[in-house]
Amino acid sequence: MKRIATVLILLICVIGTSSAQNLKFGHINSQELIALMPERDSALIKLQDYTNELEQTITEMQQEYQTKYNTYQQKQATWTAAVLEAKQRELIEIQQRLEQFSQGAQQEYQQMQQILLSPVFQKANEAIAKVAKDNGFAFIFDLSVGGVIYFDEQVSVNILPMAKSELGIPAEKVAPTQLPGMEQQQ
Numbered sequence: 001m002k003r004i005a006t007v008l009i010l011l012i013c014v015i016g017t018s019s020a021q022n023l024k025f026g027h028i029n030s031q032e033l034i035a036l037m038p039e040r041d042s043a044l045i046k047l048q049d050y051t052n053e054l055e056q057t058i059t060e061m062q063q064e065y066q067t068k069y070n071t072y073q074q075k076q077a078t079w080t081a082a083v084l085e086a087k088q089r090e091l092i093e094i095q096q097r098l099e100q101f102s103q104g105a106q107q108e109y110q111q112m113q114q115i116l117l118s119p120v121f122q123k124a125n126e127a128i129a130k131v132a133k134d135n136g137f138a139f140i141f142d143l144s145v146g147g148v149i150y151f152d153e154q155v156s157v158n159i160l161p162m163a164k165s166e167l168g169i170p171a172e173k174v175a176p177t178q179l180p181g182m183e184q185q186q
Contacts, residue, residue, distance in 0.1 A: 023138040025156040031144035033163050034124050035175035043116040050112050054105040061101060065094045127166040131159050 034040050072087050079087065132140045140159060161171060 024136050025139050025141070026132060026135075026137040026159040027141045027143055027156045028128060028159045028163060029143045030124055030128065032175040033128070033160060033167075034120060036164060036169045036173055037120055037124065037167060038169075039120045039123065040117070043120055047109075047113055047116055051109065054109065058098070058102060058105065061094070061098045065091065065098060068094065123167070124163070127163050128159065131162040131166050135159070135162065 068087075069091060072091060076084055076087070128140060131137075135157075137157070137159070141156070164171060164173070
């Protein structure tokens with residue numbers, strides 16, 4: 001972030017104070033814009049369906065393990081050494097499969113999240129860039145990433161209404177206060 005600030009200061013110095021006053025600055029909370037997009041909602045629904053499918057598989061595997069473990073507990077005293085050893089190996093194998101599946105499911109979830117939400121982020125970024133270009137903004141700062149410590153609302157224009165218009169989102173629509181599924185994006 002220091003680098004951006006340094007480049008911005010250098011740019012303003014090079015251009016000169018008279019032309020620097022003509023630069024237009026804008027800001028937006030891109031997470032708020034994304035939360036308003038219908039594409040985000042449909043992506044989150046697909047992601048939730050995918051999550052449910054993974055959770056169902058894990059639950060079935062846990063039930064299989066629990067059933068076999070209960071049988072093992074009840075009958076271990078009556079089994080021969082060879083049967084007892086085979087049943088112990090079987091329980092260990094089920095545990096290992098469950099652990100491997102859980103790890104793989106976590107990675108698959110992250111990949112699916114990326115696949116489903118990337119187009120949403122791209123569309124939002126394209127709309128922001130179009131609004132900036134169409135309205136002559138030199139810089140647009142994203143307030144959602146936390147890098148902007150201060151901005152003067154008299155100098156910087158909030159382009160959220162323009163971006164909403166660009167994406168066809170009704171002006172009166174407001175973002176939900178909590179954004180599920182948005183923890184690790186962008």
